[in-house]
Amino acid sequence: MQILLVDDDLTLSPLTKEYLEAKGYTVTLRHSGDEGLNAFKSGNYDGCILDVKMPMKDGFSLAEDIRKISPDMPILFLTGAIQKEERIRGLALGADDYITKPFSMEELFLRVRNTLKRSANQQKQADKSVHQIGQYRFDVATRELYGGPEMIKLTAIEAKLLQLFCESDNGIIRRDIALQRIWGDEDMLKGRSLNVYVSKLRTFLSEDPAIEILNVHGEGYQMVVREST
Amino acid sequence: MTLNTEKLVSLLGTEEAAQRFVEMFQQQWPEQLAALKQALKDEDWENASNTAHSLKSQCRYLGLDNLADILQNIENQPDSSHDLSLFPPVF
Incomplete structure (x- = not known):
């Protein structure tokens, strides 16, 4: 399964990519919202993991653009200690899940797996x-x-x-x-x-x-x- | 200031990943700290907030919660006065 990971944290994000790849996913990593959107347009992804706070185009803006192209794309947000307003904005955008930094890689993997499984089940229903x-x-x-x-x-x-x-x-x-x-x-x-x-x-x-x-x-x-x- | 890698290993899953995180952090810290100080000096609040956000996240992974709390304040209110004396030039 193909995952788009967009995170401007140059220390953590390569390790996140490696961990998920070791679990069997194919991960494309980009470090800005604009690069992430270009990657999304040229790829074929099963899910996205987006850091909320990035300079220029943040994770929420990127999610809005992704939803215009693919309304049902599973999206999981990475965030610091989240404010209520942020949580509401993310939910309004149809966030499938949040995970707060610092997160454990195991927890991230389980959340990604569950989110993709739910999405696949919904897709099966839609196809029927x-x-x-x-x-x-x-x-x-x-x-x-x-x-x-x-x-x-x-x-x-x-x-x-x-x-x-x-x-x-x-x-x-x-x-x-x-x-x-x-x-x-x-x-x-x-x-x-x-x-x-x-x-x-x-x-x-x-x-x-x-x-x-x-x-x-x-x-x-x-x-x-x-x-x- | 010593780095607590025990928490890092539990978060990242392996000692090897934790070691790589620490090496990248140590390598990038002086440059990022200098960038933060410069942004504060230039009153470039947006850049200061973004840099503080990035450093804060890394400090939390390393269990450097005192530094992370200060960085959180800078991220939220970069135009207030902040005491950076706790920040070591290198790790």
Whole structure:
């Protein structure tokens, strides 16, 4: 499993990385919020460990940016003696856990393991889910779309895109975030591919006139399912 | 001032890791302390607070709680007056 560790403590953080690697994780270490965000954008991580207090971009700001790209990414914060306000801010950002410095490596490992296990279980549940989209029924696990003249077996990318629409707020997905979550980068060529996949979904869902996938200028796309009257 | 590595070994898991921590700390301490003093002298409060934060964390690992408490005060209120006479130039 891949972990992104962002901590500006040059003495402790290499030892943290080594300890977790000895436990079987692959750890990418960065020493600032900006470097951490770049690493996150170019990697494929199962979880993040972020130091709260770092110069320039702190751990909370970094977590906000990570959540925009990957809302369900497990995040564990490293912190000094934490103030109530900080704890509330972290919880508001959906912190999965906190660990206070000085921490024992064993405790860190156990918290990371538990957090990742919880997240994996939630992901399994999500992958088992079935979404109702107008007259259609989309089974995430099998990538099967029912409700048209015949069942359509979606490709992995088509299914991932449709899942993003189903799980997003108001059916809106930002273009950059869709590219990140499907292909792991924001490459222009992949952007063109995204347009193609959106067109394919429009075709697959075209039997139900209540369903539309709209272009949202400067933002991305929105899947709208109007209530039938 | 002597370093208490017993607590460090229990936190980091092995004597080898503790030894490496101590070596890095000893190596970086003079430079970081100088940076802290300079930031306080220049009234660069943000930099002083960040440097104090970093040093504080390392002192806590080494059980240097008196120093860590002073550093915590500097981190919270860098623009107050602080007694740095307890800080050894080297470990």
